Amino acid sequence: MFGRKKTQQCRSTPRTRGLFKSGYIVMAMVSSAHASSLDDQIQRLTADITRHTANVYALEQKLLHPVDTRVIVFLSIKDSDALELDSVELFVNQKPVTAHLYSDKERHSLGQGGIHQLFVGNLSDGPHSLRAVINARGANNRFVRRELVHDFRKESGTLHLQMRLSANAPDYDPDVSFSEWK
Amino acid sequence: MAERIRRSLIQVLGVILIPILGLSGPSGYAMNQQVAAGVIRFGLDTGEPAKVVGQAAQLKGESAEYLRARLLLNSGEVDQARERFSAVFEGHAHRGESALRLAELALAMGDTDGAEHWFSEARRTGFGDVAQRALLGLAELARGKGERDAAGQYLARLDDGYRAAVGYMNLAADFAREDLDSSRALVSLRVAMAMASRDDNSVRAQALLDQLNLRAGFLTLNAGDHDKAIDFLEKVSLQGYHTPQALYFHGLALSGKGNHRAAMQSWHRAKKFPLAFPGVAEAWIGMGRGYDLSGYPGQAGESWLAANAAYESERVTLDKLADQIGHDGAFKTLVRDARVDEIQWFLADSRTLTQPRMAYLLRFMEAPDAQAAVRRVARLDELLVTLEESESDLDVFIDMMQVFGQRSDRDIAGIRSGGIQEVQAGLEAQLAGLVTKAQAAGQKAALEDLQWSLRVSGQRIAGWRSRMPEYPALIDSARQEASVHQGAIMGLRQRARALRKEAARELDDLALAFVDDQRERMSRVLNKTEQQIAHLYEYLALETLEGGAQ
The missing domain is CATH 2.60.40 (Immunoglobulin-like)
Structure with missing residues (x-):
């Protein structure tokens, strides 16, 4: 009875779609810049914690293993x-x-x-x-x-x-x- | 007599072996430089740079600078690492590896020109795996610029195996997107399959082959070549992420050949997977279609109604998932709880692919943004655990040093008063007397052992006496050092918690958007089945009317 059918198209007008698209692009750019700054902060924190952990580990080695x-x-x-x-x-x-x-x-x-x-x-x-x-x-x-x-x-x-x-x-x-x- | 000497000796050594002796050592203990390089390499490769940072000062030789640069990179000091890698590249050793690291760093910064330059240098100066990775990097960059011939030329120089297979698969995706005819894409996929079969890692090779066969099956199905599509799709394993989609396409291909019963068998199998997997929702619709095309409209209607019920139920599941994400956060809801720690490992394996939460996690994690967001939260959780461990260790050290401080005052007083030296001298005299008396070979051997032990303890006492005045200051300095580290933990933990909160919020936003998409998808397939049911009722009504008219 039925062959392949096309899926329902989006009901938004091309103009609205364009607006949405540009909105998405701006949001994606903002979100990507934000993520990159978050990554930078995580990287700086990682460096500080790695240095700190290395110091604690060295102290531990000195104390535990004479x-x-x-x-x-x-x-x-x-x-x-x-x-x-x-x-x-x-x-x-x-x-x-x-x-x-x-x-x-x-x-x-x-x-x-x-x-x-x-x-x-x-x-x-x-x-x-x-x-x-x-x-x-x-x-x-x-x-x-x-x-x-x-x-x-x-x-x-x-x-x-x-x-x-x-x-x-x-x-x-x-x-x-x-x-x-x- | 010998037993008494041994007991006294143990007492002497017991006093000498107080752990504060270790405080005079450097932060990382001395090690053969070749071994130090090997240990650092192992620490870096296994993701534990903090444990080997202390050895960096001992590195010498041609690999020293390269390993230091890697240590900096793994410790998060990216800018310093970049400078060091550049300096290593100017030298004679590890040039290829350094160029490759610089290319990866440039790529992470979005600097494609810089990445291309460093990949070319890595290819020129590197060997084996380094050159292979550089070639794949160059091929991917060329592909990104739309230069597919250049990408193909780089790929042609790659050795057979996983990397070449991934390169050709990506190239095939480009051809499939651009060409009206699927022949170029299929040729690329065929090459990728040949390359993947040469991969030494059989599990990885099978996963990639599943993906390649699925893609080839889809392309041939769209081209109307059902037999070829069936041939490709039957090679996809029945226990993988791509299985339900392959089963759905397999059903379509069989249906295209008019074999609706066999098609329904494939779709029935696909239906057993959670609706989150690609192809499952379509397989539910396919079942009704199969009954309909086979001439059983009543069962077709039942199938579509069953599909409707399944979609409605999935929408409820998705609503609950969204609520849970809002309440507990996406990391706990989707990632941590999906691990299902409580079930036994032998049950976990067979249940993994049938759990809706795991299925949604797998689908969510297909997006690079989601991967990065989950990685951020997981990394910050790891850092918080590290800080907790450090804090607990430092508490123990500080308590221990307070006890040592009191003990060492007593021990130093004992040594200063000469008590230990007197015991040592007494033991030496007793031993000398026994040596002259010993006649049997066994006695002589036992006394020689004791002489050696006594000599060692004499050396220790001499060494200890010379270093004795430093000990109280050393303990004090170690205690201060531990207190400084302990004080730093609070600030670091605050920073980590603030960043974790921010990273978790980003992950929640992405996860909620993903759940919304899934809800939208369910609404679409629900619409489709409702349309099918409406058409069916219309058809049945017309049939009844026609029957009545006759």
Whole structure:
């Protein structure tokens, strides 16, 4: 019975429509200028708050992690194509200290040379053991879970420990090399 | 004896390890410069610049200035960042990346000539991803100026993948808008499909392919090529934002071929989605049309009446939504509540596309203005949360330092009186005596360990004694620093709240305008079904009259 029908046209006259249009344009311009000024204000506030937060964070680091006992563990990836990191669990002296599930953004950053500060804590002087459990997917699409242990001795002063993840063909088994510096 | 020495040693170390030792450090702790660069890169990439700003001073080497410029940009210091990026571009490293950032900054300011200049420089000096992004930027600028051949030439130099697919899709949209014939647009869409299929990110590729197939289906449907349209539309996934519209077009194409029953199946499926999605309201009308064309006028009338009821009910939903926006604000009503935190994640997935509020949010967020307005409010909420966290941290620090201040006075007095040194000297003497007596290898090893520990604590005591006079002043200065930061929070919070209010008002205005548009849309489709019903009754009345006359 019915074919395609045209929708009802707007009942306003062309003149009124023109007036509306110019009104809209003026409103859009005003609103856009206003939004841009709001964006500027937000940007200035962001700068102030970022600076403030950085100061608070630095103060927190000084207070919570005294220099002489501090241990910092970093994680980097040698070849991100060979290994897609899923998560890392970290144990110090058999006690879990941190676990991190990596997002796509973080994985991408690690692949571009980013280094994740995985753990900051305090340890007394003497021998300690660090155990890392790596969950990842190799380039051959196989999911792997590897446990790696590193023994180290903490002396006076901050100890930096870097874990470098790598995986080699054909098995793409994750391997970690540890390096330490003060 | 060894156990006693160990216990005494722990006591000595316990006194020495009071946390105020850390106060003498710089604001960011010392770090290998290569590691510092990596850590800053990670902080910037993951959106946490505040945590890595303290390391900026340690940056050295060829990436240092570039990373500092990125830190400035992420911290909101845009003008300073622009200057730094320009300076980096004049150097030898990170030239392409800097040019790309400058192009993006120019684009954000609406300076298309500046953006074109910097995109060209990024393309000339950059490699890999940087050059690819610059090429897409140049293609989009050329397209904006109406220079489609130039845009096509830039796109032709892009590697296969997502960026090339987006570029060709935009080009196809231009061709479809300008040309009377859809062939150029369809060719562009075909190229875009080939490019999208090479995207490594399968989820993103599928979403883009859905959009491309929908557009191609629409163009071929308008050109009257129903078979081709059906072919394209059947490739659109059944669980996506574009599904209802694709189902509606699919029904139209089938109906165009005379297969009304199959068309009604597609429309029936589209009807299960909320009316907010494009194509759903039309699918409701289509059902009646399908019955009518199949020769069932009674069922056609029922379908249109059902459609009317659905539209009326949707108008009530929209009225309620407008009331809620007026009462709670658009951010809470449309964005925060649409997240539906209370339902379990495994249920959330299947319910997402069937919730009217989420459907309206998705449709509202199609507009760039709405995206910017929501982003502003969300950013200000994040800043307010950051300030709250900082305030709570500072409260804890100030309390803690008051306790430390009292404790350190006692500890310093103990060290000054020489108590600890005496204990240390006593332990050293005891240990020396034991070393001469030890014979078994195990005993010797244990004593060597203790000697090492005692030596370390001796070094600590020496270091601490030399720094001892500074501690009260250091604690005091840290306490003052914390109080200054705490005082600054109130002003920052007031500013953030005022801006949040303003940003929320803008978002509310946009959301209410959007809801008004939707109400208008519902009125239009309601008008259409009422017209169809009127026509149907007229037809039935005439039929009855004709039947009576015979």
